[in-house]
Amino acid sequence: MLLKDGEMDMQMEKFTPMGEVVADDRARIAFGKAGVRRDDKYAVAVSGDGEILLTPxxxxxxRELLVWEDELVRASLGRALAQSAAGELEDLGDFSQYAIDDDEHENDDAGIV
Structure with missing residues (x-):
């Protein structure tokens, strides 16, 4: 996209042209050439000019959201993974006695026993 002074829009510099597509009779567009695979998920945004932005x-x-929301948890997990990769492990024994069988407790939240 060119601006009136002939410079390319800074946002468009991030994109590589992949060709031209035509919507089918159900208004669908194929994006396989752009690397989209079956069941990929995208956020869709549309500008006032009709430009469509797909964000993977x-x-x-x-239960894993906490890792992304809490910087301290994320840092601690990163340190733990680095220690594990470096072989800095300490065997604390068998903790299976504390495990909860998900099948047995699957309906606890719904009040079903």
């Missing part, structure tokens, strides 16, 4: 997304389980 991934879903994470709610």
């Amino acid at each position: 997304l991934v879903s994470i389980p709610r």
Whole structure:
């Protein structure tokens, strides 16, 4: 996209032209040439000029969201992974006695026993 002074819009410099596509009779557009695969998920944004921006997304389980929201947890996890990769491990024994069987407690939140 060119601005009136002939300079390319700074946002467009991040993009590589991949060709031209035509919407089918159901208003769908194929993006396979751009690297999109089946079941990929995207956030869609539309500018006032009709430009469409697709931002790749991934879903994470709610129980893992804390790692992304809390910088201290994320840093601690990073240190733990680095220590593990370096072989700095200490065997604390078997903790299986504390494990909760998800199948047995699957319906606890719904009040079903």
